[in-house]
Amino acid sequence: MTTTVNVATPGGHYPIHIGTGRLDHLHESVPADVTAIALVTNPTVGDLYAKRAIAALQKSGKTVITITLPDGETYKDWQTLNLIFDGLLQNRLDRKCLLVALGGGVIGDMVGFAASAYMRGVRFLQVPTTVLSQVDSSVGGKTAINHPLGKNMIGAFYQPIAVEIDIDVLHTLPEREISAGLAEVIKYGLIIDAAFFDWCEANVAALRALDPDAIRYAIQRSCELKAYVVGQDERESGLRAILNFGHTFGHAIEAGMGYGEWLHGEAVGCGMVQAGALSAATTGLDADSVKRIHDLVQAIGCPVVPPNLGTERWVELMQVDKKTEGGHLRFVLLPKIGQAVVQGAPLNVVRDVLHKTAVPVL
C-alpha cells in the first residue's frame, strides 16, 4: 500500500510517496527531460540499497553515476559537499541532470544544498532511509551544511521534485536511530495536534517495533502536519518556527558535545523535555503535561537528561541559534500540548531550567 502526501509551497509542489517497496519504483519519479542521474549515498546505506536504487533508476533509460560520501554528521561540511560537485563535474553532468539523495538527513541536506548550488540549481529526488529524515528533512526544503561555529548555518531553501519513502528500509536501522526519529514524530503532536500525541502514547510499542500500519500512519501524519506548517510559511518568518520545538536546546547539545556524539533526534528529544520544563515556567504548561512529554520521550528510547555543559556554555551555544535576533534568546514554548508559541524567555529562568533538567528530578 502506498500513501501520497502532496506538499504545496510557494517554492514548489511535489508528492511524497510512502509505502513498502518504493525503492524499486524510483524511475516513476524521473522526469523525461533528465539528461543523466547522480545517485548520492554513503557506504552504509549504499551497501544495503544502492544496487536496487540504481536498477530502478536505470529503468528510466538514463545513465546513472554514483557518488559515495563518508557517513555521518561530522562529514556534513564543505569538504564533503565538494565531493558531490567534483563527481558531477568530472562526469560532465549538465544543468538538466537529476540528483538522487539515498540516505538519512545528512545525505538529504547535503544533496539538496548541492542541487540548489550546482550550476545555480538542478533538480533532486529525496529517498530518505531513516525515520528522522522520512518525517522531517524530506518536507520543507531546508538544506544545509554545518560550520565549525554552528549547525546548518550555510544552506538554502530548495524543494525536491518528489520524495520516495520506502518504509521497508527502516528494518536495517539501529534501534537508536529509530528512537531518535520518533522524537521528531511526537514533536508534531506536541506543537500542533494533541490527538496525534495521544495516538503516539497509545502506539509507542508498535512504533518502536516498526509495525507497518503504525509507522506508515506516523510518517504520513508527520508529513501532513509539517506540510501544513511549511505551506503557510516557507521562509520561516512566522509559524514555521514552531517546528523548532526542542531544537534550541537540541542544537546546543549537538554543538556542545561535538556533532555526531548525540543523534540529532536524541538531542531534540532531550531538548523537548527541557523546553517542556521551560514552558511550565513561562507559558503555564501544567505539570501533568510536562511529565507526559518526559515519559513519552523516555518511552521511545531517547535520553531525557541533558549533558552537563556548564550553564554559561549552554547559554553561549544557544545564542548562536538562527532564531536569535539581536542576541536575544527565543524559544518555541507550549501553553498546552498541541499548541506552540515563539517567544523570549528571561535568562534567569532559562538558567534555572538548565539546572533543574540536568538531574532527573521530573
Place this chain on the structure above:
Amino acid sequence: MTTTVNVATPGGHYPIHIGTGRLDHLHESVPADVTAIALVTNPTVGDLYAKRAIAALQKSGKTVITITLPDGETYKDWQTLNLIFDGLLQNRLDRKCLLVALGGGVIGDMVGFAASAYMRGVRFLQVPTTVLSQVDSSVGGKTAINHPLGKNMIGAFYQPIAVEIDIDVLHTLPEREISAGLAEVIKYGLIIDAAFFDWCEANVAALRALDPDAIRYAIQRSCELKAYVVGQDERESGLRAILNFGHTFGHAIEAGMGYGEWLHGEAVGCGMVQAGALSAATTGLDADSVKRIHDLVQAIGCPVVPPNLGTERWVELMQVDKKTEGGHLRFVLLPKIGQAVVQGAPLNVVRDVLHKTAVPVL
C-alpha cells in the same frame, strides 16, 4: 545627478541608483529592521573607499563590521567564501543582518552567494566599483564561485535589495579594467539594441575617458537592457541565455589560461570577436558587421586575438560551459547586429573559426 533603473524579476524587485557621490548615501538603502551590517571588500578597494562606505552606512545607526577578502578572480573559491561565513558567525550576525558588497564582480558574486546561503538567506546590497560589475553583475541575481573544473559552477540566483553605483569610483580603476568593462557594454548593443551599438561606436573615446554623461548613460542603458532580458527569464531557461554572447569562448579562455590571467571582460571581448566569426559561418552575419565587432572591441582596448590553447583543448573547455546539454555545444550567435539566437554549431565549423581567429586575419 542620479538616475534610477528599476529591476523587476519574479525573485525580487529592486532599484539601481546610478550617479556621482552615491558612496556617501549608502544608508539610504539600509532597511530599518536590519540588526547589523557586514561590509565585505578587498584590500585594493577597501583602502580607497571602505572608510567612506562605513561612515555612510553608520548613518543608519547600525553596527558595521568589515570583512576583507583577498583580491582577484583566483580567490573566487570556497576557501575565500568561507572567510565571509567565519566573519559573520564570529560576530554573531543573525538572519536579519545586511551584507554589503563593495568591490568588483568577484566581490559581488561571492557576497551574493554568501548572502543566499548564510542562514539560508540574508539580505545584501551591491556597491559595484568596476565598469564590468556596474553594468553586468549588479543586474540579474547571478551569484557564484568557481570550481577547479569550471567557472561559476557553484552558486545561486539571488537578488540584492538595491544596487548603488557611484561612477566617481571608476577614476581609480586601471585602464585595462575600464576596457574590459566596456566589452560587456557593447555586448548589449550587439545582442538586443543596434542603435546602442551605433552610439557606443560614436562615443568610444568619451567612454574610455570616463566622461560622466557618457558613462552614466552607458551604464544606465546596459542595466535597462539587461533588466529587460532578466525580467523575461530569471532562471535562464530561454531568452536570458543571449546575455552569454561571447561567453562560451570567453570562459574557455579564462579556464585555459588560468583564472585571473585575462580579465573576464577581456576574455568576453575576444570571445565576441570569435562569436562574430562563428555567426558569419552559421547565422549569416555579414562581413561588415563582423569587422565592426572586431574594430569596436579593439577600439575599447580589448584583445582581439585569442590565445593558442590548441583546438582540442578549446573544444574540451567549451564543453564544460553551463549552456551545454547532453555534451552538445551551443552558442549565442548573431543573424545581425542587435539580434541574437542560441543554437548548436557543427564541430568542424567551430574548429575552423578557432583556426581563423587565432591569427589576426580579420
